[in-house]
Amino acid sequence: MKEKFLSITFVGILFIFFALGIIFKDQKISLLERRYLTTKETLNKDPFTNLDAYLSDQFPFRNTFLSLYSFFDRVILGNKENNNIYKKGKVLIEKNYPLQEKNIEKFSQKINTIAEKYLNKDNRVFYALLPDKSYFLEEKEYQKLDFQKLIKKVEKEIVFPYIDLIPLFQLQDYYNTDIHLKQEAYQKVVEVLAKNYNFSLQNIFWEQQKNNNFYGSSYAKGAYFAKPEELNFYTNAWTEQADVWHLEYGKKKVYDQEELASLDAYNVFLSGPSAYVEINSPNALSEKELILFRDSFGSSLAPLLLPYYKKITLIDLRYTSMDKIEQYLDFNHQDVLFLYSTLLVNKSNLLK
């Protein structure tokens, strides 16, 4: 009886999944994994090489199996991390470890070099760091880098003033399944920037735009069971009227809502990764301009500054070097902010 039951169930599983594999239509992309899946077309090129990739990618209930193993690995085997992702309650946290001292030096040197070469006395210049989520981990239980050491090292090496934003944040300010801060959390940053850059805050109305189906990049890497969460963005007349120009894509909007259905919904903020973006805000309350050297965290801060700056220029040195974009920039009297997450500081080898 036992033998028959095992045989029938096992063979049944093989045949059911075989049949489902044929019946189910090919999925072209995996929104959860943020990548294009292998489809039947690849089998035409080289069936033997691509068959396994195809069957694995199109395996029925693939996402459930991915999460099942992550669950087993974490709960039964007690492995705290999966693909460098920790799960603490509902929050997925990217491991940022160990401290890469050479990268931190490189980061500081990069910023100092730009300041020395391009900036002048009329520029009001600051730099600030945004803590990544691993900042909120307990040191005893997880591999957590020495953030104090990182900050001290950066402070020691960078030659212009530092704005301390780190105490502003809590873990709840971040998306559960993504590395980034929610846009609402940047309101606190705007307040701090107002003090340092000397502009007066206004009581500005922001309309919340909701999107309830967001899975972030950490979900894709960790493959833990997780519910979709809200990704909200904030609009008003300033964001609607702003002109956005990308070096790579040309004219775009502040919030690119088509990206909500793309592989990475976070790209709704300024259309995602871009080397050089100019945003003109015709109805800004001042004539001030801001140059923001940033990583992807900066994409959701910039829209909140549109009421206060006539022009905001965003530069992402992961995708371009200064030599290539200096023709577009004329440094004179702008406010300049170097704003980077501690994730990037520790991996600044990504900077060009």
Added chain:
Amino acid sequence: MIFSSISFLFFFLPCLLFCYFFVPQKGKNVVLLLFSLFFYYFGEKNTLFLLLTICFVNYFLGRTIEKSQKKIWFISGIVINICLLFYYKYTNFFLETAFSLLHQKAPFLNIVLPLGISFFTFQNISYLCDVYKKEVPSQKNFFTYTLYITLFPQLIAGPIVRYKDINKELENRKENSKTFSEGIARLIIGLGKKVILADGMYYFSTQLLQEDMSFLSYWFVALSFLFQIYYDFSGYSDMAIGLGKMFGFHFKENFDYPLIATSITDFWKRWHISLTSFLKDYVYIPLGGNRTTRAKNIRNLSIVWFLTGFWHGASWNFILWGMYFFCLLIIEKFLLKKYLKKGLFSRIYTLFFICISFVLFHFTDINELAVFLKGMFTITFKNNGMAFYYLKNYGMLFLFAILGCSPYLKNTIKKLQKGKERKWLNILSVGYLLLLFLLAVAKIVSNSFQPFIYFRF
């Protein structure tokens, strides 16, 4: 195609099961042969014709040896097989060694290594030897002989199945629900060993090796190499034996809990049994074995252990690995034998030396090997925190690995099966196997490709 892949489990296997069990008895070998050839072709397109040619040559030689009983045919057969193995597997190694002696850069010949050549060469040799010694009649049907060599469960990573062990089953075998379900159980256990334990150990060592290594890290990594290689290879053997059973073949066991061995001699009676018994029967005993002078006995052992190491790969570390065991076995044979009896000390002694041996086995780069060995024997307390962090993360995996390498669990279950709890135990064991299968599939789906270690050989 590897057993722990979606293409094998959910494409190849259902198609084969459907065809195999729906054709009449006469057609079963044809189905198995065609699927086995497809299995091989899937893994290595360019060498299928070579494999078939080798099968034909050995089939022809077997028939001729039986008919003529002339030594020349037998010797020719052995020489042809060994030459092929040497050409495909060792040419570049010899060129590199020869040129390095002349302080010159060796040319690299683009020779495609046929999958499983080390295994099917030994199978062909054992067949020719057994036919020559009249221990088994030669196979009259070329297709049946080709099926013996290409039978997919054992084709590319063993175990080394001897013709005389399955010749009757090749001609006439009966599948039944009991052996079929036993085969499934064995396949699932092997799958679990490979994808959960062996691959888990691989991730452990890979992650820890990227950190600043400490004294403890080196030892934890060495232990993980041991478990990884054991579960990888014994998992593959389990799957091969299980798949064989599903189709009515009974392959001999290849592992017998080697990590509980009480001496190195005992270890080699339990580890890769099909290889050690092959070398014993076809090399050691024909050379005179131990029924000769002490000097000749030592010579015979050195040849066997050199071959054991060299068979595993065309690299100096494998030769070193083989000779390391040769030295240990000589010391045991002539000095330690009487002291090594069942007991904790004997087991710790054995594990200690086996653990070091798999460090030799792991590193093909001699410089990396030297650094690692130095780290293992340089006692320092710096950076040990990192080792403990990873051990904590993988602690359960190590616990399962330790439990799995002793027969304690298996024996306990057997005892319980004789008692009143039998019914519940049966339900639990089926549930456990199915859950293990689903977990293994989940791991395979989530895994980046991780080939079996023994495919190198």
